[in-house]
Amino acid sequence: MKNISVDIAVIGGGPAGLAAALEAKEQGAGRVLLLERDGDLGGILQQCIHDGFGLHRFGARLSGTEYAQRYADMVRATDIEIKLDTMVIELTKDRVIYAMNPTDGMMRIECGAVVLAMGCRERTASQVFLYGFRPAGVLTAGSVQRYINMEGYLPGKTAVILGSGDIGLIMARRMTLEGITVKGVYEAAPHLGGLMRNKVQCLDDYNIPLHVGMSVVRVHGKKRVEGVTVAKVGPDFRAIPGTEEFIPCDLLVLAVGLIPENELSRGAQVEMDNKTRGPVLDNNFMTSVPGIFAAGNVAVVFDLVDYVSASGAAAARGAVRFLKGELGGACEYRPVTAGENVNFVVPQRVRTDAEGPTSFYLRVRQPLKKVRLVCEEEGKEIASVRATHAAPPEMMSFEAKLSGGALTVSVTEV
Amino acid sequence: MAQYTCIVCPNSCLITVEEGENGLKITGNQCKRGEAFAKSEHEHPLRMFTSTVKIEGARLPRLSVVTSGEIPKEKLFECQKALNHVVAHAPVSCGDVLVKDFCHTGVDLLASRSMK
Numbered sequence A: 001m002k003n004i005s006v007d008i009a010v011i012g013g014g015p016a017g018l019a020a021a022l023e024a025k026e027q028g029a030g031r032v033l034l035l036e037r038d039g040d041l042g043g044i045l046q047q048c049i050h051d052g053f054g055l056h057r058f059g060a061r062l063s064g065t066e067y068a069q070r071y072a073d074m075v076r077a078t079d080i081e082i083k084l085d086t087m088v089i090e091l092t093k094d095r096v097i098y099a100m101n102p103t104d105g106m107m108r109i110e111c112g113a114v115v116l117a118m119g120c121r122e123r124t125a126s127q128v129f130l131y132g133f134r135p136a137g138v139l140t141a142g143s144v145q146r147y148i149n150m151e152g153y154l155p156g157k158t159a160v161i162l163g164s165g166d167i168g169l170i171m172a173r174r175m176t177l178e179g180i181t182v183k184g185v186y187e188a189a190p191h192l193g194g195l196m197r198n199k200v201q202c203l204d205d206y207n208i209p210l211h212v213g214m215s216v217v218r219v220h221g222k223k224r225v226e227g228v229t230v231a232k233v234g235p236d237f238r239a240i241p242g243t244e245e246f247i248p249c250d251l252l253v254l255a256v257g258l259i260p261e262n263e264l265s266r267g268a269q270v271e272m273d274n275k276t277r278g279p280v281l282d283n284n285f286m287t288s289v290p291g292i293f294a295a296g297n298v299a300v301v302f303d304l305v306d307y308v309s310a311s312g313a314a315a316a317r318g319a320v321r322f323l324k325g326e327l328g329g330a331c332e333y334r335p336v337t338a339g340e341n342v343n344f345v346v347p348q349r350v351r352t353d354a355e356g357p358t359s360f361y362l363r364v365r366q367p368l369k370k371v372r373l374v375c376e377e378e379g380k381e382i383a384s385v386r387a388t389h390a391a392p393p394e395m396m397s398f399e400a401k402l403s404g405g406a407l408t409v410s411v412t413e414v
Numbered sequence B: 001m002a003q004y005t006c007i008v009c010p011n012s013c014l015i016t017v018e019e020g021e022n023g024l025k026i027t028g029n030q031c032k033r034g035e036a037f038a039k040s041e042h043e044h045p046l047r048m049f050t051s052t053v054k055i056e057g058a059r060l061p062r063l064s065v066v067t068s069g070e071i072p073k074e075k076l077f078e079c080q081k082a083l084n085h086v087v088a089h090a091p092v093s094c095g096d097v098l099v100k101d102f103c104h105t106g107v108d109l110l111a112s113r114s115m116k
């Protein structure tokens, strides 16, 4: 086994990991190592060929691939060490990484600090209670996206999409353009899951129908999907008898949500938040294990890549502070409470010695109009933002100058 | 009278366009960009075009592409069809022009990533 020792190791070469490695270098970290299991940098953005990325970060409407390329080029212009085709298989709470690849074999990497940036994975058929035979032709939207946009396969001829989140909408357009007939998008919830603008430019532009309050209740076919039965569902998401309808198709695309990929984090005994399904973070984006930080979709499912990059940079600044010994020793935390209408806030807690500006990310519980977001520290307002509307699919962000007290964040209609 | 949902930013304003004697009357937008969008959507809808083409000599068989500007919405399928005849050869750099004046749209077809 090869022994390596680095100052900062970043696990995952998506936008979070790229931004983290870059910022660590800019903050003066010595040996920075970026570990990525795929054959290239960019993470999920390699398959996001559509445009609409980077409005905040670069002030331009880039495709996901262009956004990733800009960061990858910046990283490659530094002396950050990059190991591709490298799978991290274990992380210990003492910051030792075990990884392997075809050229180095097994590696034991001792790290001054670690940034977790493993991204997320998609929910699958069994997680949405579709049981029965396992015919070919049931795929997650991200898999279909990778097949079509990177590997050059068309996985079917006639498709039904379950789930109306942004990924499902984007794939409806993409498949249509590639000649796959999309019969419709079915959404169990009573409203659209993704952004309105994506419904307009991905479904309406191509006359693809959206059916809300409906779900796929059965998949037909033994070897290959032959069709699906859809039905109206009640508020309990159970099928309403008598509303079933058979739709012939050879592809069922699941766009039913993302789950942060935290197996490595759990192995390192990092405390998890069951709301975000990511690690509990403090204002330095440090987890409960000293020296282990987290950013991007592994921390919480972001929808804007600009926020992902920002969180990567924040985690790297924390990691550099940790290396300098500024975050060592015993420390106390104060909670960040999700107040009125707020589902969760990340980071979840702040150190009592926290100071200076910190960015927070949150989601509201339900759609609201004309809102004011208020952040209070020990009852005193320290930040506020106004917006024309707020909705669960759109993450909100604000910056606050901290002085170490407990925070409460609320969003109310004004 | 016609209504359009603005797709320029996530606010998704519902904009109303009325044809009056003094030209178009545009209401419901919250900013200037929405006004420009509604005008173009009413007169001649435009969209960005993104897709992939075949690439030879690279790690992957497909190269992602984007147009250098928006194209008329009704040309999307024609553009997609035209891609069948485009083959790129590695190495390619992000931003390389693959086809000039793509499908007579006045914009170029660009590689949207680098590939070795």
Ligand SMILES: Cc1cc2nc3c(=O)[nH]c(=O)nc-3n(C[C@H](O)[C@H](O)[C@H](O)COP(=O)(O)OP(=O)(O)OC[C@H]3O[C@@H](n4cnc5c(N)ncnc54)[C@H](O)[C@@H]3O)c2cc1C
Pocket: A011, A012, A013, A014, A015, A016, A017, A035, A036, A037, A038, A042, A043, A044, A045, A048, A051, A052, A053, A054, A064, A086, A087, A088, A089, A117, A118, A119, A120, A142, A145, A166, A167, A170, A261, A264, A295, A296, A297, A298, A302, A303, A304, A305, A306, A308
């Ligand atoms: C289909 C889709 C459409 C989207 N559309 C938009 C959009 O229009 N606009 C927008 O702003 N945002 C969009 N997003 C969101 C944005 O792309 C993501 O939020 C962002 O890519 C997440 O970055 P990340 O670095 O956290 O994770 P990822 O990009 O997933 O990167 C994680 C990386 O970690 C690697 N990894 C994981 N585990 C290991 C391991 N054990 N060892 C080594 N490497 C590992 C993975 O291979 C991967 O490369 C979209 C996302 C998806 C999935």
Ligand code: SF4
Pocket: B006, B007, B008, B009, B010, B011, B012, B013, B028, B029, B030, B031, B032, B033, B034, B035, B037
């Ligand atoms: S009009 Fe302006 S604010 Fe409204 S959606 Fe369009 S760009 Fe956004």
